Amino acid sequence: MADTTATDEPATDALPACQARTGDALAARYRHVRARSLALAAPLSPEDAMVQSMADASPAKWHLAHTTWFFELFVLGRDPDYRPYRPDWHYLFNSYYQSAGPMHARPARGLLSRPSLAEVLAYREAVDDAIDEAFARDALDPVARQVLLLGTHHEQQHQELLLTDIKHALWCNPLRPAYRDDLATAAASSSSPSAWIGFDEAVVEIGAPAWPRATEFAYDNESPPHRVLVPAHALASRPVNNAEYRAFIDAGGYREPALWMSEGWARVQAEGWTAPLYWDEDGERAFTLGGMRVIDPHAPVCHLSYFEADAFARWAGARLPTEAEWEQAARPLAVIGHFADDDRLQPCAPAATGRGLAQMFGDVWEWTASAYGAYPGFRTLPGSLAEYNGKFMCGQWVLRGGSCASPRDHLRASYRNFFYPPDRWQFSGLRLARDEQ
Incomplete structure (x- = not known):
């Protein structure tokens, strides 16, 4: 040793x-x-x-x-x-x-x-x-x-x-014990229909200045800032909710191989996936950190793998956003949402959204269509800390925005989370995107 x-x-x-x-x-x-x-x-x-x-x-x-x-x-x-x-x-x-x-x-x-x-x-x-x-x-x-x-x-x-x-x-545990019995149960909620928010084609800058040369903290995988051509597109005004995902299930989404990546379909077959992780068989209740709770149809769906998010997007006639599209939309926004600091530890339905983007931060991590790789000019930190992020840039996909289990002051628009495509024990969901002419 x-x-x-x-x-x-x-x-x-x-x-x-x-x-x-x-x-x-x-x-x-x-x-x-x-x-x-x-x-x-x-x-x-x-x-x-x-x-x-x-x-x-x-x-x-x-x-x-x-x-x-x-x-x-x-x-x-x-x-x-x-x-x-x-x-x-x-x-x-x-x-x-x-x-x-x-x-x-x-x-x-x-x-x-x-x-x-x-x-x-x-x-x-x-x-x-x-x-x-x-x-x-x-x-x-x-x-x-x-x-x-x-x-x-x-x-x-x-x-x-x-x-x-x-x-x-x-x-x-077959008893499904709660981590905490005192976690609040979500109040009855409602949700506005999702709307499309359009973005014109543009050259945008994403990423964060390299820390510690810069005064603001960011991980090495967020740097350096660089310009990206982002085609015209639209983003959904909020994440996909449980009711919308339930419609995908009821329509046979887990039984239709044409909707799935080959590796994803193999995982569905091998592991018997029929719903998001933690949902019970009838789709009425799900396991939470507060124990088994009734599923709020208006709250963002979570505990999805990349494969499930991608299949839902294809079924909906849309796609997942790229991380450049996501960051372009998030940069002007305040880091507002439901975080671990709020002590609910479960995604919540959005407040009245108006006409803008809702829940870009907090509630659920949002899968993107971007593979986790190095930005142009990426440099690791020196010494052992070079192993922090760079060596994991293989075979994983980027998620953005944070979740109901993330500390609020840990997040920013440039933050890049990453997991393997089958992973679904994180609070991971999705927001739809589509191409615009």
């Missing part, structure tokens, strides 16, 4: 200087994010926290430990005098940083009954104390501050994964 000494730290000294947040603001953000993770894990028993229901998911306990490992290795580990809390845990809680050393196999994370949840929480507290002390001594150099800021966004990603992973785990 690897020893997490300072010699294992990433070569981040090549990171250029930037106009960083003040220490006090960054310290406050750090404490807020770390406290939020504990609050999300609080409803879980130690047994809940170690269960792993599939290879793509991770136990809640592992999420709590891995995010702590990130700060310990990449921030505290920059100090040659720092001594790791438990050097042998480095092997357990490294995720995929090959340059930082070997790691425990991802599909076997649920076998880690030791360390206990109490020991993991003590580990978090010890690392938090060390970070607080470093702030108090003004001992974090500009590069350490940059990596710490990255770490807070990294932890927010794991907060969403903690919720989606425990939802899948609890759904696998």
